[in-house]
Each structure stands twice: as structure tokens, then as C-alpha cells.
Amino acid sequence: KTMQLLAAKFNQIATAIETTNAQIAALQANLSELQEHQQQLLSVEQACQSALAQVGTALSMLNHVDPAEIGTFKAAVEAQFGTDAIAFLEPAAPAETVEPEPTAPTAPEPAATPEIEPAIDVEVASAPEPAAPIEPTPTTTAADIEGLLNKMSIQNIRKLASAKGTDTKGTRASIAARLKALVTQADIWDATA
Structure with missing residues (x-):
């Protein structure tokens, strides 16, 4: 038994x-x-x-x-x-989540003799x-700034370089490379206005 x-x-x-x-x-x-x-x-x-x-x-x-x-x-x-x-956009299918019913495990009946559970x-x-x-x-990355600088006329980029206290000699690309860390988008717009 x-x-x-x-x-x-x-x-x-x-x-x-x-x-x-x-x-x-x-x-x-x-x-x-x-x-x-x-x-x-x-x-x-x-x-x-x-x-x-x-x-x-x-x-x-x-x-x-x-x-x-x-x-x-x-x-x-x-x-x-x-x-x-x-x-034309496909909406995400609504996720049907079924919550499992939490049930407490059934505890074993106490034994007549002590056991190790x-x-x-x-x-x-x-x-x-x-x-x-x-x-x-x-809003403006260094690449954006450099792109804007490279679109400036050589005269405007040299004026901006002079205003920022950097070397005005060289090609537009070399001056832009020096200026990209020194100017903001607003500086560029002010220089071209």
C-alpha cells in the first residue's frame, strides 16, 4: 500500500x-x-x-x-x-496573444511518513x-555642411574662410574640408545671402 x-x-x-x-x-x-x-x-x-x-x-x-x-x-x-x-500600406496584423490561465500546481497530499519533497x-x-x-x-551632418560648402562659389567660400580665420588658399574642396568643422548651416546661408 x-x-x-x-x-x-x-x-x-x-x-x-x-x-x-x-x-x-x-x-x-x-x-x-x-x-x-x-x-x-x-x-x-x-x-x-x-x-x-x-x-x-x-x-x-x-x-x-x-x-x-x-x-x-x-x-x-x-x-x-x-x-x-x-x-497601399499593409497594416500590421494584430497579434493575437492568448494569455495562459495561471493555475497553481497541485500540492501533493501530506504523507503519513515524512518524505523529502x-x-x-x-x-x-x-x-x-x-x-x-x-x-x-x-539636423545637419558634417556631410551636409561639406556638400553645401562645395556648392558655394569660390569667392564666397574664401570670404567665409577669411571670416572664420582659416586659410583661404587652395581649391574649393580643400577650403571646404577645413571649414566643415568650423561652420554651421546658418553661416553658409549668411555667406551666400
């Missing part, structure tokens, strides 16, 4: 272990889905910030070149949000570390 009691206890514990393992597997799958979704959100946020920086740069350049066209640019940006423009090792997944805040990208 003792052997039957032990066999019943063993089966009861084995069932509790299987149930707990199934719950752990479901929770780990749910955790993986949430982490993947979090990564997607971070990617979208970075893309949006980059797009905003590009729009800011385009607005600044347009304001310098032809401020009367700002309304046209605004209309073009707003058109991107129109239903016709977005209609088996330990159930459960690996606890650590929470993902919070993502580092995304720094906004500068």
Missing part, C-alpha cells in the same frame, strides 16, 4: 511539474513576442525621428532658397498622410533592460 501511495504522489508531482513547465513555456513565448514588438517600436521611433530631422533640414533649406514654396512643401507632406497615399527548479527570465533613450539626430 505504501508503494501505491508513493506512486500516486509521484504521478501527482509529475503532473504538477508538467503543468508548471507548460505555463513557463507559454510565458517565455509571450515574453519573446513582447520583446520583438518592443524592438519594432524602437525601430519605428528611430525612423520617425530621422524623418523629422530630414523634414527640418528640408524646411530650413527651402526657407533659405524660396520661402514662398513652404506651403507647397507642407501640402506635399500632408498628402503623405491622406487615405489615398496610405491605402523534490525541488522544482524554475529558471526565471530576467526582465529586459530598459532601452537607452534615443538621442535626436542633429
Whole structure:
């Protein structure tokens, strides 16, 4: 009779272990889905910030070149949000997450004689570390500055180099290379105005 009691206890514990393992597997799958979704959100946020920086740069350049066209640019940006423009985009399929019903494992019946209960090792997944805040990208990069400098006339680039206290001799490219770390986009516009 003792052997039957032990066999019943063993089966009861084995069932509790299987149930707990199934719950752990479901929770780990749910955790993986949430982490993947979090990564997607971070990617979208970075893309949006980059797009905003590009729009800011385009607005600044347009304001310098032809401020009367700002309304046209605004209309073009707003058109991107129109239903016709977005209609071709495939929305993400809504993720159907099925939350597992948490159930407490059944505790074995106390035995008539003291037994050593088996330990159930459960690996606890650590929470993902919070993502580092995304720094906004500068609206004008060194490459943008160098490109603007290379478009300037040789007379204007030499005047700007003189105003910034750097050597005015050489080709437009060599002067631009020296100036790119010294000037801002506003300096370039002021020099060409």
C-alpha cells in the first residue's frame, strides 16, 4: 500500500511539474513576442525621428532658397498622410496573444511518513533592460555642411574662410574640408545671402 501511495504522489508531482513547465513555456513565448514588438517600436521611433530631422533640414533649406514654396512643401507632406497615399500600406496584423490561465500546481497530499519533497527548479527570465533613450539626430551632418560648402562659389567660400580665420588658399574642396568643422548651416546661408 505504501508503494501505491508513493506512486500516486509521484504521478501527482509529475503532473504538477508538467503543468508548471507548460505555463513557463507559454510565458517565455509571450515574453519573446513582447520583446520583438518592443524592438519594432524602437525601430519605428528611430525612423520617425530621422524623418523629422530630414523634414527640418528640408524646411530650413527651402526657407533659405524660396520661402514662398513652404506651403507647397507642407501640402506635399500632408498628402503623405491622406487615405489615398496610405491605402497601399499593409497594416500590421494584430497579434493575437492568448494569455495562459495561471493555475497553481497541485500540492501533493501530506504523507503519513515524512518524505523529502523534490525541488522544482524554475529558471526565471530576467526582465529586459530598459532601452537607452534615443538621442535626436542633429539636423545637419558634417556631410551636409561639406556638400553645401562645395556648392558655394569660390569667392564666397574664401570670404567665409577669411571670416572664420582659416586659410583661404587652395581649391574649393580643400577650403571646404577645413571649414566643415568650423561652420554651421546658418553661416553658409549668411555667406551666400
